[in-house]
Amino acid sequence: MRNVDENSITQIVLARHAQAENPRLRQIVTGIVEHLHAFAREVELTEAEWFQGIQFLTDVGHITDENRQEFILLSDTLGLSMLVTALNNRKPAGCTESTVFGPFFVENAPRYENGDDVANGAKGEPCFVTGRVTGLDGEPVANARIDVWQADSEGFYDVQREGAQGNRGRGTLTSLADGSFHFRSITAESYPIPHDGPVGRMLKALGRHPWRPAHLHFMIEAPGYERLITHVFRDGDQYLDSDAVFGVRSSLIADWQRHEPGRAPDGTQIDTAFSTLDFTFVLNPSPARPVPR
Amino acid sequence: MRNVDENSITQIVLARHAQAENPRLRQIVTGIVEHLHAFAREVELTEAEWFQGIQFLTDVGHITDENRQEFILLSDTLGLSMLVTALNNRKPAGCTESTVFGPFFVENAPRYENGDDVANGAKGEPCFVTGRVTGLDGEPVANARIDVWQADSEGFYDVQREGAQGNRGRGTLTSLADGSFHFRSITAESYPIPHDGPVGRMLKALGRHPWRPAHLHFMIEAPGYERLITHVFRDGDQYLDSDAVFGVRSSLIADWQRHEPGRAPDGTQIDTAFSTLDFTFVLNPSPARPVPR
Numbered sequence: 001m002r003n004v005d006e007n008s009i010t011q012i013v014l015a016r017h018a019q020a021e022n023p024r025l026r027q028i029v030t031g032i033v034e035h036l037h038a039f040a041r042e043v044e045l046t047e048a049e050w051f052q053g054i055q056f057l058t059d060v061g062h063i064t065d066e067n068r069q070e071f072i073l074l075s076d077t078l079g080l081s082m083l084v085t086a087l088n089n090r091k092p093a094g095c096t097e098s099t100v101f102g103p104f105f106v107e108n109a110p111r112y113e114n115g116d117d118v119a120n121g122a123k124g125e126p127c128f129v130t131g132r133v134t135g136l137d138g139e140p141v142a143n144a145r146i147d148v149w150q151a152d153s154e155g156f157y158d159v160q161r162e163g164a165q166g167n168r169g170r171g172t173l174t175s176l177a178d179g180s181f182h183f184r185s186i187t188a189e190s191y192p193i194p195h196d197g198p199v200g201r202m203l204k205a206l207g208r209h210p211w212r213p214a215h216l217h218f219m220i221e222a223p224g225y226e227r228l229i230t231h232v233f234r235d236g237d238q239y240l241d242s243d244a245v246f247g248v249r250s251s252l253i254a255d256w257q258r259h260e261p262g263r264a265p266d267g268t269q270i271d272t273a274f275s276t277l278d279f280t281f282v283l284n285p286s287p288a289r290p291v292p293r
Numbered sequence: 294m295r296n297v298d299e300n301s302i303t304q305i306v307l308a309r310h311a312q313a314e315n316p317r318l319r320q321i322v323t324g325i326v327e328h329l330h331a332f333a334r335e336v337e338l339t340e341a342e343w344f345q346g347i348q349f350l351t352d353v354g355h356i357t358d359e360n361r362q363e364f365i366l367l368s369d370t371l372g373l374s375m376l377v378t379a380l381n382n383r384k385p386a387g388c389t390e391s392t393v394f395g396p397f398f399v400e401n402a403p404r405y406e407n408g409d410d411v412a413n414g415a416k417g418e419p420c421f422v423t424g425r426v427t428g429l430d431g432e433p434v435a436n437a438r439i440d441v442w443q444a445d446s447e448g449f450y451d452v453q454r455e456g457a458q459g460n461r462g463r464g465t466l467t468s469l470a471d472g473s474f475h476f477r478s479i480t481a482e483s484y485p486i487p488h489d490g491p492v493g494r495m496l497k498a499l500g501r502h503p504w505r506p507a508h509l510h511f512m513i514e515a516p517g518y519e520r521l522i523t524h525v526f527r528d529g530d531q532y533l534d535s536d537a538v539f540g541v542r543s544s545l546i547a548d549w550q551r552h553e554p555g556r557a558p559d560g561t562q563i564d565t566a567f568s569t570l571d572f573t574f575v576l577n578p579s580p581a582r583p584v585p586r
Contacts, residue, residue, distance in 0.1 A: 004375060004379075004539050004540070004541060005379050005542070006376060006379035006383075009375055009376050010376075012372070012539060013539060016499070016535070017499035017500060017501060019500045020498065020499045022498065025498055026499075027336055028336050028342065029495075032332060032371070033371055033372065035329070035331060035332045036328070036371060037372065037373065037376055038328060039324045039325060040373060040376050040380065041376070042324055043320055043324045044380060045321070045380065046377075047377055047378070047381050049321065050368070050374070050377045054362070054364045054365055057350070057353075057364045058354065058357050058364055060350075060354060061350065061355060061357055061364075062357070064351050064354055064355070069347070071351055071354075078325070078329060079302050079303065079305070079306035080329055080330065080333060081343070082302055083302050083334070084333055084338055084340055084343045085340070086299035086302065087337060087338065088339060088340050202322075205315065205318055206310035206313045206318065206322060207312045208310060246302060246306060247297070248297060249297060249298070250296050
């Protein structure tokens, strides 16, 4: 131990927590130390670069508060969030794939009846969504809890808006006996992730844009099935191939049909253009069927 | 890109910054992404563990302010700081080795004359330090700028104390024509790094203590030589084999001689026990001589 040098240090650090009581914590910290040290050796990190890294993380910490989670944004933009989602949601073919949760979900969103307008004042072109929740064999899943949330047409989720305007563009519904559900909302549009902070500066320095393709978030839960957290992406969006947070899976892209002003699916007369979306969500049974790696 | 999955994602993320203008930034971010993803795959990081990590980093960010740098503490306790120091300070045999800078250096510390007391009121047993600055061939280095800093006997640096009490236990001296210098201060004692925050909780969970062995910090600069940042450690300290920040190198351990009350090296009569330390600092010429790897 007294001869700590660039060769011996990694083993010395690892040996120091060899007696940690929690074996999983030991394993995780061992992995962190090994990879952190290997990274510094491989790139021959300079002292000035190390200090820039310290300052960057400090900035990420200082901009993070109860309304903004810049560490999640950092994880998202480095592809870590999507990787962790993929590692933890291996599913049999036919199941709806998972994607990143994102930082904008809110507990206790309002409960709506099928047919209600979850926009609740959020700005945007009207959109009528129909969907179905099924199991792997096509069986309808009744009474599933369906959480939906989305940004408005200016690219902001309600929680990003200053002041207390309440829940907009989010809500909880329940599937009917045949597994179907339907609601009114607004048409999803592409939007940039918050990029006025350190993560935005990082993206700029890397020659990357901060945009996410248009999408609608879903979280679906029902007894006997694994919880599904996913998005439905809008086909034709220019950012489908370059999502800033790497959340796009081909199977999640759907056709948002555009309609001229006229009679909407719910029978009301709409005097602007509107869109319709239909999507079927296939849940994985719980306990999950084994998935080949 | 549309088929992002656990296998394809790393290459997709790397390809996204392939056009970054700064090749060094590209290299560093590539290393970060590769190791971050490899870590998550190897330990099969769960979503709950990922979120614990986000919360831990958030806590590290929120406790960090102008007086406390918890990210540096995290880097120190994971051995990254010492590794970066070692990677960037390879030296020919015979040179004084470098160790971690630490977070407690202060710019513009008071200038002292040789023989002055740099403790300036810091509590502790008196210590009389003599030293010499030389080059690799033993040539004396005159007019070297010598910064010293240390904790008091209660384990705190002046900057960790509440309120403005000024610089204590730190100062800047200049070597004499024969390369020598001498000053009075207090005897270094072992102390715990700040452990009332997230890094302290991490150390506890890992079964690690937060103590550093007693040491005196030096930064020495002279024209024609590389700047030296190092500590001198006090032989016999119980934490020499388990420094919380992995900074100990055998060549930096010195004998702090203890003396009964009586006549001090500077001729004054001391009515408490005191210590003496003598150490020679050998600077690396600049530009540095090539060092075999």
